[in-house]
Amino acid sequence: MRDWLPRIVIGTILATGLGAASQAAQEADPVAAHRAAARAAAGEEHLALLETVCRVPQPIQTGATNVPPPSRAVPAREEWYAEPAQVFDNLYFVGTQDHGAWAVTTSEGIIVIDALYDYAVEGAVVDGLRKLGLDPEEITHVIISHGHGDHHGGAKYLQDRFGAQIVMGAPDWDLVERSTRDPIPRRDRVATEGMEIRLGETTVTLYLTPGHTAGTVSTMIDVRDQGRSHLTASWGGTSLFATTSVESIQAYIDSAVRYQQLIETRGADVLIANHTSFDRTPDKLAALADRRPGDPHPYVIGADSVRRYVKVAEECARAELARRLAE
Template identity: 35%
Template sequence: MSVEQSGPSRRALLGAAALLPLLPLVGRKAEASATAPKSAQDYYDRAARLAGNDPVLLALVDALAPDYVMPPVEAPEPLRIFDNVAVVSTGFVSATALLTSQGVILIDALGSPDDAEKIIVPQLSSVGVDPSKIKYVVAAHGHWDHFGGAQYFADQYGARVMMGPADWDLIAADPPANAPNRDLEISDGQRLTLGDTTVAFHHTPGHTPGTVSSIFPVRWKGRRHTAMLLGGTNPPAATADKRAHLSSVLAFASRMRQAGVDVELNNHGTCDHGLKRMEELRSGSAEPGNPFTIGQSRAQRFMNVMETMLRGRIASDQEAHTATPPVAASPVQSTRTCC
């Protein structure tokens, strides 16, 4: 009488035993593959998908690409982009005037005293803003195209000049032409109140060590909104500074969310479709509402795109480091270039 074996055969058991040492290795390999660092291109592709067909976000993707060159553009005419915000621009860089009941806070001052006298002063006057009412000039970071006209307003109208302490140090280390006299230092989280308006300043190092980004109230046809203005968009050369920039973006996105930011502004209007939005607003071709009012969820997506592109830039550095011997970076970023 034969007995039917109900379990696996000896051969099958031996075969399975032979495979047992391999199973943990296979599992570990799959787990490592799932957590492997993404390539730079993976990040860039993801950022493009996040941007979709949104022209504001697509402009940011382009601006943060490693091979981006800021295109030459004609200077737009000055414009009140909100009831209490006026923008003047050379095309390359813009200055933003925040109007309050007790005077004006000017964020950035273009590149020189000549720019201040011949561009900012007459153009603000043309949109109904008295330049003599400028009480504070905020240099969002320590590059010449943001602080160059600041001392003019200090000398002519007694305006106070504000900058992050690290960037006061930056320009003091290699004083460029037209650098303002050291004045007020901006602390992280500082609030500046002038009349009926309070601006919150946040340190966002990366573009420069002392970059400062702002959050403040704006009004459009009497309705209140909350705006942010990035102090610096493009990351510097050193990978460590790119990581600092990434940390700043994550922290500032959280501050924006807490404040309910629904308006996005930038001091380089080619980086966020800003110059074109000015023309849409001027011509009335924009959809109903103000094109700078993008809503809270879209403002967060803007920062998500920025975060993803910065991760890609860091990955690009790591890939280049693996492929070629590292090149020592300059310890101090030049104050004479900006993007």
């Protein structure tokens, strides 16, 4: 009994010493510390996002900056085509093997999230809707997550053919209008913070989350599954580039912090993505096809997991910022 005090004291000293040591390690190597935090947030579900955003961006070969990008070869259909699928009562996957595109059905029209590459929009979105028994003539809005060709390339086609309104962040309208290789839609609507697109009983809310591009838009969508309401979250832009400025990386971090708060406050319990590896769409669509009544829905992962997904993005960006600042 006599030695209990020294033991506690020693224990406290050890614990304090270890704490100080690990804090010192963090300060000595903030890149490793943020990468470790990203790895911890990823769990087993978000490893593809971790691998992409935590990868150190490679500089583009110098000397090629003024050369126009080579024309993009259109891949053979079997290299990109994916079967469309119903995912919720009012949400459908109409993307490709690599890219997510989503159709929200309402009593007053269809809202499409992302338009894919120009070569894929007809086969994936338009024919996909028909294959699912839906009418592409009902597309009223197309929300573009960000102004890169793999997400907006098909927007002009949907605008011209169905009169759909294209919605995009202001800086990304500028970006798209400078494109030299993708069809450029007419500037319809500029996304604003908290903008709601409400059709019938369904609301899609837009949040401005600059970082991947200056005009990246993330969405939340009311969905229903067998009578139960859920809320989806997406993260509109993912990877960081060697050309991304320190200010843009800071904006990415700020967007990620704020979007995590929104996920918590609004209780977004479903993750959907614009790249199929990030939300594990191939596995989930297969699970949905085998789902029996009463089984859990594979896309409903809970708000904590959805928030951790964005935490992965945040911590990878913090690691990249620390790496740049140490250069």
